[in-house]
Amino acid sequence: MNRRLKKLKIFNLFKKSKKFSIKWSNYFQIYEKIFSKYRNKKIKFVEIGVANGGSLFMWQKFFGKNAKIIGIDLNPKAKQLEKYGFKIYIGSQSDKKFWDDFYKKEGKIDLILDDGGHKNLQQISTVHYSLPHIKDGGKIIVEDTSLSYVKKEFNNPSKYSFINYAKNIIDIIHRRSPLLNRKLNLYAKKIYLVEFFESIVVFSIDNKKCFFNKEINNDGKNDGAIDYRHNEYFKELKNKMDQKYGLMHKRSFFRKIIRKLLYRNFMFNVLDNFKLKKIFKEINK
Ligand SMILES: C[S@@+](CC[C@H](N)C(=O)[O-])C[C@H]1O[C@@H](n2cnc3c(N)ncnc32)[C@H](O)[C@@H]1O
Structure with a gap:
């Protein structure tokens, strides 16, 4: 591990820093991946949690x-x-008023990294109160998210853990799909991407990329290929039918009955769920 770490610029800078700092060893490869494109740019970078600096x-x-x-x-x-030339603000990350004052003074920022108190309310407040103030192309990074699973001091796992909040955001960004027929709130309009690493969650912000989605066709020739999604069960019979009737049988009354019986039968969902249960059990071992 150390050889790989030593190759990372950020790790070497960490080792050479004149003041004490403590970070988890997997963070450095993540920093390089998510921060490299911002190097030597005129950006505003905020870290919550200064300690020794x-x-x-x-x-x-x-x-x-x-x-x-x-x-x-x-x-x-x-x-x-x-x-040493840093700008330091004193206040609590879980205090809405602190954030109001902070963003009034600083305006929009590019990157904010949370290495503060790590409690659920602290981590969630950082994202919630910062979201409106991150520039397009910017990021919110929350560290030590493994504490969402730790009881001592952090009162987790809990319904209100940071990780549960972040999982909620996965649901919210899917509102951009018209299939869900949901309204786009600020989260859906601003969070383009959520990345989960071990103990780090990264939110990439870009309002321009968060558009309400739609399906688009190209101008290629349509040979009427049938989606075989529902052909898992009674495979042979269905294949024969599809070959014989092709797209034509899609419109007939006969097809509707057959489809109900053969294609959308609730028993197939039961069978699917039986197999899914096994896989879910396996991944949680
Ligand atoms: C893990 S240390 C930060 C370490 C530092 N980032 C480094 O790598 O050297 C956590 C810091 O967060 C600060 N902190 C704790 N709760 C906070 C809160 N509610 N708001 C702001 N800072 C907080 C603590 O005072 C402490 O200095």
Whole structure:
């Protein structure tokens, strides 16, 4: 593992930082993957959780001198790091008023990384109150999400864990499909992509990419290929029918009856579910 880590620029900067910092070892490969394209750009990067300031030095070196590095911490001692050129805000990540003031002063930002208190309300507040203020093409990154499964200090697993909140967002981004017939709220309009790594969740923000979806055809020749989705059971009989009647039988009354019996029979769902149960059991071993 160490050899692989040593090849990563961000890991070397972490090791060389003049102040103490502590991160999980899998984070560095994720940082390289998600942050590389922002290097040497004029960006605003925010980290919640400053502690000794070690990671702030790492970020400044990684993103370059055009990046504004901002730290947020509840501990007022963090303010002393401003002498190194960082901008530090003192306040709580779970306080709505703090975020209102923060974004009034800073305006829109590119990247926000949460390495703060890691409690459900703290992590969820970061995403919830920051979402309207992230630029298109930006990201919200939440670290230590494994704490969604930890009882001691974090009161998890819980219905209101950060991971459950993030799973909800998976449902919300699917509202962009017209098949769901749902309204697009702010989350559906802004979160383009959610990535789950071990202990890190990344939300990619891009309003322009979050459009209400629609199906589109090309101009290729349609040979009337039939979707065999429902041909799993009574395979041979159905195949014969489809070959014989092709698309024609789709419109007849006869086809409707046959389809009910042979294609959409609820028994097939029962059989599917039986197989699915086995797979679900297997992956949770
Ligand atoms: C894990 S440390 C941060 C480490 C730092 N990012 C590093 O890598 O060196 C967590 C920090 O979050 C701060 N913190 C805890 N709860 C907070 C809250 N509600 N709002 C803001 N900061 C908080 C703590 O004071 C602590 O300094």
